[in-house]
Amino acid sequence: MEEIEMATKHEQILNYIADLAVGEKISVRSIAKALRVSEGTAYRAIKDAETAGIVSTIERVGTIRIEQKPANPDDQLSFAELVEMLDARVLGGESGLNKRLNKFVIGAMTKAAMGPYITQNSLMIVGNREEAQQLALENGAAVLITGGFETSQAVIQLANELALPVLQTNNDTFTVATLINRALSDQAIKQDIVTVASVYTPKLQLVVLHPEDTVADYQQLSPVTVPVVTNTGRLVGVVTPKDVAGKKPSMLIDRVMQRDPLTVKPYLSVATVSHTMQGNGVERLPVVDDSWQLLGMVTQRAIANSLSGTAHQGTSDGTFADQVAQQIEAADLSGNNYQFQPLPMMTNSLGALSFGVLTEVVNQAVTAFLGHNQYQNVLVEQMALNNFRPVPLESRVNLAITALELNRSHASLDVDLTSDGRRIAKAVVTCQLLERN
Structure with missing residues (x-):
């Protein structure tokens, strides 16, 4: 009977939270006091509400009632994540912190010129220009004020009414634009990776x-x-x-x-x-x-x-692995020999191919070799790589691959790396072959 009573109290708390207005703050103590339950019961209910997507706990803000998240939200950057990433301060529009960001605009133009660039759920990066801040909010965009500048109470009130965050950071526009651009690129890569x-x-x-x-x-x-x-x-x-x-x-x-x-x-x-x-x-x-x-x-x-068929293709820039893969090509039709042409960005300060890049080159060549042999889902488990001499810029690397053992679930491969007729490295790679059916 005690467990049934606890479950009923639990449901009552969830219903109470669901009836709160979006943007309203809650706490374990306030819930426990309002519904006359223990703080432990209130805590468990709030955690369940967070799992259900109707509340969110945001650093330096607290736990607030939010609009319920969709069952399968796009893996995009949220304004709440921007707060943490930029060490920003929330001036207004707290209830919109869980909205997703799809692009940003730098407000360095006139008010008339910037209008066409502002879209729903975008972010306007601007300094102490209140007319630009207000224009962004009126067109469905959040605002990030750089340089540590404040804004007017009228802008904050509009942000609260529209549930669009107005954030403040001490960083300059170039710094925050660089950080946000990198974060958006990382999120785009994540969307191509299939998760549980x-x-x-x-x-x-x-x-x-x-x-x-x-x-x-x-x-x-x-x-x-x-x-x-x-x-x-x-x-x-x-x-x-x-x-x-x-x-x-x-x-x-x-x-x-x-x-x-x-x-x-x-x-x-x-x-x-x-x-x-x-x-x-x-x-x-x-x-x-x-x-x-x-x-x-x-x-x-x-x-x-x-x-099945989920090999990561990447975006125009893609991941580091994508960039290495683009520089590898088959040297002949056998599928046993590959060539790699290093890019200047892949060298170290001494002008030689870095060890980390060489490891990824072997990884990509092995994956291509196994793909040629109809093994599409490859997970490299272990690699023993001995690097004998540095690989200078502009030198083409040749990779000859020999199968030491190859069965349905595992592969052991010998990789011989040469450049200009000289051996530069030797690798033995063990892979797990992930079955598709």
């Missing part, structure tokens, strides 16, 4: 058990790994067919379940999770948040399907 968040089965579509359920309850379900959760949704274990084999139907799940099970977070890449699953011989894993609240389950089949 896009492939797991949500909790609402799952059957779960509770510690007070019995073996008989499990036996009525499909013989798969089933998560065990508390009344508040916290994962406490899993049950598999092996766990209940030979057990009495009346035995409690709490006595047979696997405690502290292996779990994954939604932001992990599918390649990382595939490696974890294969290494531990499991086909289903619970997906949890940082508070161990169950979000769903991910299966090896879903991971395998997502790996």
Whole structure:
């Protein structure tokens, strides 16, 4: 009866929070006082509300009621993340901090000229020009005031009404533009990487058990790994067919379940999770948040399907790995020989190819070799690279690859690197080949 009462109080708190106005601040103490519950109960409910996306805790601001996040939000930069990244101060529009930023505009032109460049959910970077700040807000853009300048109460009031943040930073315009541009580029790269968040089965579509359920309850379900959760949704274990084999139907799940099970977070890449699953011989894993609240389950089949044809293509600039890959080409039709032409940006201060770049060159050549042999999902596990002499700028690197061992799940390869007819390095690489079906 006590657990049922606690669950009811929990739901009452969530409903109370959901009824609050967007932008209103809350705290454990205020919730506990308003609903006459313990601070521990209030804390758990607030964490669940944060998981549900109806509140957010923002550094130097506090916990506030926000508009509910979509089930699968785009992995874009939020204004709240800008606050932390730029060590900025929030002057107004706190309830809009969780909105997503898609571009920024530098307000260095006249008011009439900047109008066409301002769009919804963009960011206007400007100094102490209140007319430009107001124009940005009226057109749906947030404002970042550089140089430590303040703004008027009228601008702050407009920001609060429109739920558009007005931020202040002591940094100059060039510095903040550089930082934001790098962050937007990083976010664009992240969007090309498939994560668990896009492939797991949500909790609402799952059957779960509770510690007070019995073996008989499990036996009525499909013989798969089933998560065990508390009344508040916290994962406490899993049950598999092996766990209940030979057990009495009346035995409690709490006595047979696997405690502290292996779990994954939604932001992990599918390649990382595939490696974890294969290494531990499991086909289903619970997906949890940082508070161990169950979000769903991910299966090896879903991971395998997502790996089919998901080779990262990158953007116009792409990642460092993309830039190295663009400089590698097959030297012949055998698929065993490759050439690499270094770029000036890949050399160190002495004008020689850096060791880190050379490692990535081997990585990309090995991936290309295995791709030629119909292995598309490659994870380099170990590399022993001996660098004998420096590679100067303008020198072409030749890579000859020989398979020492190659089977369905693993590959061991010998890589011989030469330049101008001389051996410059030798590598032995071990890879795991992630299955697609």
